[in-house]
Amino acid sequence: MEFIKPNVNINFVGNRGKAFIISGLLILMTVVSLFIHGGPNYGIDFAGGILVQVRFTQPTDAADIKKALAPLGMDQSLVQGFGDKKNNEFLIRNERSGLKLQGLSDRVRTTLAKTYGQGKVEVRRVEMVGPKVGKDLREKALLAIFYAIVMIAVYISGRFEQKWGLAAVMAGVLVGATLLVQALLTAMGGDEGIAMVLLILTALVVTVGACWLLKLRYALGAIVALIHDVVITVGVFSLLDKEFTLATVAALLTIIGYSLNDTIIVYDRIRENLKKSGKQPLGETINASINQTLSRTILTSGTTLLVLVCLFILGGGVIEDFALALLVGVVVGTYSSIFVASPVLLLLPEGRPMVIRRSAPAKAAAVRPEPVAAQAASTQVSAGKAAGAARQKRSKKSPRKGKRR
Amino acid sequence: MPKNFFLKSTLVAVVIILALLYLVPTIGGGKLPAWWVNTLPSDRIRLGLDLQGGMHLILEVETQKAVAASVERSSQELQRKMRDDNIRAIHPQAGKDNTISLVLLHNNDRSKLEDLVKRDYPDYAVTSSQTLEDGKIQMVLQLTAKAAKHIAEQASTQALETIRNRVDQFGVSEPEILPQSEGRILIQLPGVKDPQRAVALIGKTAQLEFKLVDDSVNPATVTKATLPPGDEILDMYRRDHASGRVDKEPIVVHRRVAMTGATITDARVQMDSQYNQPYVSVAFDSAGARQFADITTRNVKKRLAIILDGKVQSAPVIQEPITGGEARISGDFTMEEARDLAVVLRSGALPAPVKILEERTVGPSLGQDSIDRGLLSMLVGFCLVVGFILLYYRLAGLFANLALLLNLVIITGALAAFQATLTLPGIAGIILTIGMAVDANVLIFERVREELRMGKTPFAAVEAGYGKATLTILDANITTLIAALVLFQFGTGPIRGFAVTLSIGIASSLFTAITFTRLLFDLYLHQFRPRRLLI
Numbered sequence: 001m002e003f004i005k006p007n008v009n010i011n012f013v014g015n016r017g018k019a020f021i022i023s024g025l026l027i028l029m030t031v032v033s034l035f036i037h038g039g040p041n042y043g044i045d046f047a048g049g050i051l052v053q054v055r056f057t058q059p060t061d062a063a064d065i066k067k068a069l070a071p072l073g074m075d076q077s078l079v080q081g082f083g084d085k086k087n088n089e090f091l092i093r094n095e096r097s098g099l100k101l102q103g104l105s106d107r108v109r110t111t112l113a114k115t116y117g118q119g120k121v122e123v124r125r126v127e128m129v130g131p132k133v134g135k136d137l138r139e140k141a142l143l144a145i146f147y148a149i150v151m152i153a154v155y156i157s158g159r160f161e162q163k164w165g166l167a168a169v170m171a172g173v174l175v176g177a178t179l180l181v182q183a184l185l186t187a188m189g190g191d192e193g194i195a196m197v198l199l200i201l202t203a204l205v206v207t208v209g210a211c212w213l214l215k216l217r218y219a220l221g222a223i224v225a226l227i228h229d230v231v232i233t234v235g236v237f238s239l240l241d242k243e244f245t246l247a248t249v250a251a252l253l254t255i256i257g258y259s260l261n262d263t264i265i266v267y268d269r270i271r272e273n274l275k276k277s278g279k280q281p282l283g284e285t286i287n288a289s290i291n292q293t294l295s296r297t298i299l300t301s302g303t304t305l306l307v308l309v310c311l312f313i314l315g316g317g318v319i320e321d322f323a324l325a326l327l328v329g330v331v332v333g334t335y336s337s338i339f340v341a342s343p344v345l346l347l348l349p350e351g352r353p354m355v356i357r358r359s360a361p362a363k364a365a366a367v368r369p370e371p372v373a374a375q376a377a378s379t380q381v382s383a384g385k386a387a388g389a390a391r392q393k394r395s396k397k398s399p400r401k402g403k404r405r
Numbered sequence: 406m407p408k409n410f411f412l413k414s415t416l417v418a419v420v421i422i423l424a425l426l427y428l429v430p431t432i433g434g435g436k437l438p439a440w441w442v443n444t445l446p447s448d449r450i451r452l453g454l455d456l457q458g459g460m461h462l463i464l465e466v467e468t469q470k471a472v473a474a475s476v477e478r479s480s481q482e483l484q485r486k487m488r489d490d491n492i493r494a495i496h497p498q499a500g501k502d503n504t505i506s507l508v509l510l511h512n513n514d515r516s517k518l519e520d521l522v523k524r525d526y527p528d529y530a531v532t533s534s535q536t537l538e539d540g541k542i543q544m545v546l547q548l549t550a551k552a553a554k555h556i557a558e559q560a561s562t563q564a565l566e567t568i569r570n571r572v573d574q575f576g577v578s579e580p581e582i583l584p585q586s587e588g589r590i591l592i593q594l595p596g597v598k599d600p601q602r603a604v605a606l607i608g609k610t611a612q613l614e615f616k617l618v619d620d621s622v623n624p625a626t627v628t629k630a631t632l633p634p635g636d637e638i639l640d641m642y643r644r645d646h647a648s649g650r651v652d653k654e655p656i657v658v659h660r661r662v663a664m665t666g667a668t669i670t671d672a673r674v675q676m677d678s679q680y681n682q683p684y685v686s687v688a689f690d691s692a693g694a695r696q697f698a699d700i701t702t703r704n705v706k707k708r709l710a711i712i713l714d715g716k717v718q719s720a721p722v723i724q725e726p727i728t729g730g731e732a733r734i735s736g737d738f739t740m741e742e743a744r745d746l747a748v749v750l751r752s753g754a755l756p757a758p759v760k761i762l763e764e765r766t767v768g769p770s771l772g773q774d775s776i777d778r779g780l781l782s783m784l785v786g787f788c789l790v791v792g793f794i795l796l797y798y799r800l801a802g803l804f805a806n807l808a809l810l811l812n813l814v815i816i817t818g819a820l821a822a823f824q825a826t827l828t829l830p831g832i833a834g835i836i837l838t839i840g841m842a843v844d845a846n847v848l849i850f851e852r853v854r855e856e857l858r859m860g861k862t863p864f865a866a867v868e869a870g871y872g873k874a875t876l877t878i879l880d881a882n883i884t885t886l887i888a889a890l891v892l893f894q895f896g897t898g899p900i901r902g903f904a905v906t907l908s909i910g911i912a913s914s915l916f917t918a919i920t921f922t923r924l925l926f927d928l929y930l931h932q933f934r935p936r937r938l939l940i
Binding site for chain 2: 002006017053103105106109110122124125126127128129130132133140141143144147148151152155156159212246247249253254257259260261262264265268269272275292293295296300302303304305306307308310311313314315316319320322323326346
């Protein structure tokens with residue numbers, strides 16, 4: 001069975017302008033949505049507050065629950081039905097900063113038991129986070145995403161361009177500077193939350209800039225794609241008015257890993273094809289590489305999405321948002337590894353990414369006139385079926401000619 | 406036979422057997438034969454709090470209050486010592502920023518005081534002294550920063566120890582109590598049945614104090630202005646048994662602490678046969694017993710207030726000297742409250758109040774729900790992926806599916822072997838791994854297909870496909886591993902569980918997808934020598 005024909009040749013690189021516009025619009029959507037909603041909708045993990053999941057033995061409704069909680073000053077709470085309606089299960093959420101949290105979970109338990117009767121309410125889950133912890137967690141989450149991106153930049157630069165030293169120095173300076181600024185911020189006090197966001201943003205811009213200046217092309221492409229994926233996922237969450245929790249951050253970090261996985265597989269092909277493509281324009285090599293890996297990209301995303309949909313539908317309320325974040329991230333990550341990460345390689349001047357190879361150059365020259373060379377002749381990237389067929393025919397006659405590494 | 410066939414198949418066999426051995430305890434439940442428990446792995450997979458239910462707390466010890474209490478004690482002690490040394494001063498008062506301020510009546514007492522401070526209070530320094538208009542001298546002593554820090558640290562350590570004691574007596578299996586940065590304490594109580602009680606027990610400061618009641622003052626009419634110096638007004642709580650209402654009434658006591666609960670060696674619940682009320686009887690060590698005897702001897706017919714965390718429990722009249730080293734704390738306790746009070750008194754007072762910064766509680770029924778739903782989505786997801794891969798790659802798909810199954814066995818086996826904690830996001834991690842693990846095989850198979858299209862024989866195509874795809878697979882997976890490691894570093898509890906299963910999943914999928922399926926291919930190719938490969 002095949003979904004993608006082996007000789008498929010879609011002009012991804014040629015259409016990169018359109019892709020950039022789509023990405024730009026999606027990012028714009030994120031910014032606008034965040035702006036309208038006044039920043040991310042932090043869940044209690046980050047904002048501080050209390051969340052109680054209760055199940056009642058008899059039907060009740062949100063208004064009644066709020067009334068019952070009024071003595072605690074919690075009548076402004078957000079009360080939502082949870083899961084199946086016949087379960088009489090509710091989520092009570094309150095992120096009001098003025099709330100006295102000390103012993104609050106206890107008071108909620110006793111108050112509900114008093115109103116509905118002992119044994120008629122089951123408190124199934126309580127999450128109470130003090131504002132201080134919330135702030136700490138927020139900073140830790142941002143730092144985690146930041147460190148993940150920096151470490152990955154180092155790894156990619158090392159693996160793909162043999163610039164381990166350069167990348168490590170860059171990362172070291174960046175991390176050092178971040179720590180320094182962070183220490184300064186702590187010393188100065190003030191609203192660290194906003195300062196932290198700015199700090200991370202600056203750090204990311206500097207990272208991208210540094211990759212650009214140091215001509216770490218692959219790292220640049222991968223990081224741009226990562227930021228792209230994370231930002232758009234955040235945007236979709238903001239648009240749907242979903243809450244940002246620790247689980248969401250975990251999902252974002254996983255998306256970083258997953259999206260990169262996809263990107264690297266395409267990059268690997270590009271690197272491989274570059275060794276044998278001779279004078280073929282870089283754009284064509286990249287496009288051919290994307291097409292050659294397309295089947296795999298679709299298939300893997302497909303199976304991953306398949307299980308994520310299962311998790312989303314069957315996993316239950318506690319894990320629902322986590323699964324949703326991963327779903328969005330995998331879709332965006334797949335898109336970005338095709339339409340963003342690779343075309344970005346073309347953005348840098350000086351034509352083509354350098355390939356420093358360890359193996360003998362003579363060998364590479366010998367295998368040069370293999371499949372992609374057939375496409376080199378055509379000006380536009382459209383080798384099409386003819387080239388593919390020719391390639392197959394020739395291969396059949398002399399199977400031994402196939403190159404080995 | 407293929408190259409390294411024996412080595413590879415032995416390796417695969419060993420891994421499978423090990424994984425299965427570690428899995429048996431989890432699957433078999435608690436019914437393992439004795440010889441198995443004695444010789445083979447018997448640890449089951451540990452479930453996180455979100456799956457088995459339980460409580461996660463982060464407490465902050467308000468160490469500043471411990472420091473303030475120490476300054477308060479010093480100021481009371483200083484007053485006594487000044488009296489002994491004939492230093493005449495208006496009584497010292499503990500103030501802000503760990504200071505003690507006092508006013509000397511005579512200028513010539515000044516050097517005497519400085520000597521006293523140098524001799525008995527090396528942790529204090531005179532920070533200011535100014536001569537007032539009437540010739541008196543206002544002096545301020547301050548606790549040095551180093552000493553304050555030391556007291557704070559001591560308070561943290563002691564709080565940790567005390568809480569550990571209390572939790573041990575509460576009877577939770579495998580509690581986890583860990584110090585965190587900034588004087589915070591992390592407490593995990595798996596499977597705790599009554600979270601409310603646990604919080605009350607852990608969070609109670611249990612600062613027991615005995616103070617003499619000043620009966621010369623009428624508590625009903627006294628105001629702050631008419632309060633004699635050295636006295637304070639406290640509240641005494643009484644529960645009306647008929648209505649269940651709690652009333653408080655003011656009571657005036659001497660501020661000086663006659664005795665604390667520091668010397669308590671034991672505390673037990675007993676029943677008062679007369680009123681059918683539980684009370685807590687406490688026993689002091691010999692020094693404490695002497696002190697208690699001394700107080701009760703000197704104050705017969707006076708009332709002694711028993712104060713717990715600033716609330717007067719009772720204020721009985723001392724009928725006769727109590728020399729047996731035992732005191733009785735009665736109050737309006739239920740049996741359970743009395744029992745918990747005994748626990749906290751036995752384990753000692755917290756040196757400072759604690760504040761709950763974070764609480765996460767999951768009821769056992771919700772945990773079971775999460776397990777059921779997690780397993781269901783895993784099963785359905787697995788079946789869908791397996792069905793799809795079989796359809797798409799046929800024979801090779803079968804190999805990939807066997808690898809996937811083995812992958813699951815290895816992940817769960819590894820979880821049991823490393824005693825890593827499985828959480829709900831952890832289950833999600835396994836589910837995600839199912840989706841992503843086939844990736845390695847997809848990469849390989851797509852390569853093999855490419856090679857076949859170029860006209861290679863099945864042997865050569867498989868060889869080339871594996872050879873070329875392996876490095877790509879490694880590169881791609883290492884980045885996910887980096888993300889997982891960062892996640893592990895960042896996360897707590899459930900999230901960490903996700904990072905763990907994701908990492909184990911990546912490692913094991915590399916093994917199953919590359920080594921295991923290759924072995925199957927080699928076997929198949931050598932056994933059947935097919936001319937066409939079903940892929």
